[in-house]
Amino acid sequence: MTPNAAPELRGGALHAALAAGAPVPGVPVSDVDPFSVEFFEDPHRIHHELREAGPVVWLSSWNVWALARYAEVHAVLNDWGTFCSSRGVGMSDFAREKPWRPQSLILEQDPPKHTRARNVLGRVLSPAVMKTLRERFAAAAERKADELLALGTFDAITDLAEAFPLAVFPDAMGLPKEGREHLLPYAALAFNAFGPDNELRRKAMAEAGPHVAYVTDQCARERLAAGGFGAAIHAAVDAGEITAEEAPLLVRSLLTAGIDTTVNGLGAAIYCLARFPEEYAKLRANPALARNAFEEAVRFESPVQTFFRTTTRRVEIGGVEIGEGEKVLMFLGAANRDPRRWEEPERYDIELKTSGHVGFGSGIHMCVGQLLARLEGEVMLAALARKVGSVEIAGPTRRRYNNTLRGLESLPVTIRPA
Template identity: 60%
Template sequence: MSMEATVDRPVSTIDPFSHAFLSDPYPHHEAMREAGPVVWLEHYGIWAMARHQEVRDALTDWQTYCSGAGVGLSDFRKEPPWRPPSIILEADPPLHTRTRAVLTRILSPAAINILRETFAREAEALVDRLLEQREFDGVADLAEAYPLKVFPDAVGISEEGRENLLPYGSMVFNSFGPRNDLFDKAMANAGPVRDWIMSKCSRAALAPSGLGMRIFEAVDAGELSEAEAGMLVRSFLSAGIDTTVYGLGNALYCFASNPEQWTILRESPNLIRGSFEEVLRFEAPVQTFFRTTTKAVDVGGVHIGDGEKVLLFLAAANRDPRRWDKPDTFDVRRRATGHMTFGTGIHGCVGQAVARLESEAIFGALARRVASFEMTGQPERRLNNTLRGLDTLPLRVVPV
């Protein structure tokens, strides 16, 4: 269909950053998917895509849907960002090509494989402690405790001050939405947290054998400037923790809510890796990202102008019945390849192999030792403008 032969745009009055929406987004996702391939969100004057095909197409077409203007609601070309933009997440080629090449090498399968033994050992030790307790908070005692130990260790960050990592991640991911109460709460202690993060991004602050120092080796090789290396370490510390924390917490919630799926997993340990993909599809820790159009484009007969913000609902794409059979069912035997939680295309999550390794280690250890999970109380959600996960998850484990 040509630009001239446009159709009326579907319009929605929903606020995708309201507490009601964030608490239960799935009915709204369905309404947007059924309204059309692209929907105008009146509340913010932006476009939204919620179907799998359109979300995937936009993520892979970086020339039309750019990241350099910011992957949040704010347009960096019109207003200054609260922190210097990420040179990996909020960048387009040629800068993105150069920085991505360095991170891709540092996080290569061979490099990740070196971490496997350490990650597995830490997972076993943590599961030992949790089995002794029998009852624990699945978020604080596992979903947060494990990534906050193994990932900063791998990067080469000292243990002092690691309590700043989660508040910093909250600042980053809430900043992709509007300046609402969630953003204000996340930014309440921004100064000291940001200062600590920046102090950990220099060559002098990093352990010589960690992933962070590998980034600075690229400076010595002439691939990056010293400042760019520091910004890439910062990206590690913002993107590499919260998403995994939310993902592991969501996995525990899925297994506690669907005990028959945990039984299936325990009886077929070869499903562990694929089951985490199903968690990422079914209860996506990363719900949304924005892009900005670089030219006028026609989507399903609807005209989108140049310089327009487009909100891509990754989690809605993950439950699109056009792509998935029984999308609202959690099934560890499902082949969930093709979910949009890690994105796709040139901006696909560069650290996804690390997240997968962490999940494999922790759920491998749990599968060998835990017969079932029982919720001992009502879980509480942790609302975030971009992420979906839990604040508390009271659990009791039944050992094998």
């Protein structure tokens, strides 16, 4: 990486020079590919290099700008007027190419259209609604903990991190029983699609047909049971808050975001608690720490690793002027371990005050499913804390590769009764 100094070129001219491979004084350059298997296996070393290179780094692998420090990532997430989502939160620029699906009203729109949609989902997934679900979800978590104790040794991803959300979320949505196996592959597809045109994205697109067809079908009003999240979204049409064309897109957003954050966050929490037994001992002693144990796992492992924004005007970041219409890649995982923001960021600490982490994003485009994810993570970890005396890794772990998400494919563990 080149040292930081005052750049001589600005805006589009700077972008053009860097894209042509010309060295530009003052602009740190990295050839790392953040969408490679090598990166997915060990992102933390590269996160450190990017943070220390400067507040903004040019990624020559894909000709985009990168931000890895907390302050810059947080600022961009909270400035939708300058760094828009409506041109895509992935590598694709919707001003220059057609989206692979109709744009998300939540992730891929800005105010005022985003505001109307966000208000509807904010009410459908409000804290008051979460309170009505707590008892049901907690009972399901108790049953799941008993099932796992009976097994003793199991895969914490398939048997827990995936199984528990899939046992409670589809019912809360009002989905029919058949076809739910498409939910996880569809979410993986959507988040792979935010990456570049690499092998992961191409493979996901090639296999997309059945998953897209299922989710599209479930978004229709007549497919969703009364009393669920989906029916509540469609009811907003009757109230004149959204249109009949927008309602299925909002349902789709919730089907996309309603599981992946919880699955990868819960998987990360179990992985952390197994690797840091002293933290699990704290949780055992005080199950009320379950919510923070989940929150800290989201900071520590950052299940959502990256998101893009597109500049709407010329803007200066860290002394470098970036032109209009340029892609900026935010490394949420790097920001969440930035020592400029956190003391001992490389330590998993369930008593850490995690407020301000960007694992769920920040600003108006924060994860719509975060309250749901927190509720599921909290009740499941609390149930384990009350019933399980120890959690130990019982075999080799395997990572799941995705252009945006970070999680495990397999995590064998052994648990013992309290």
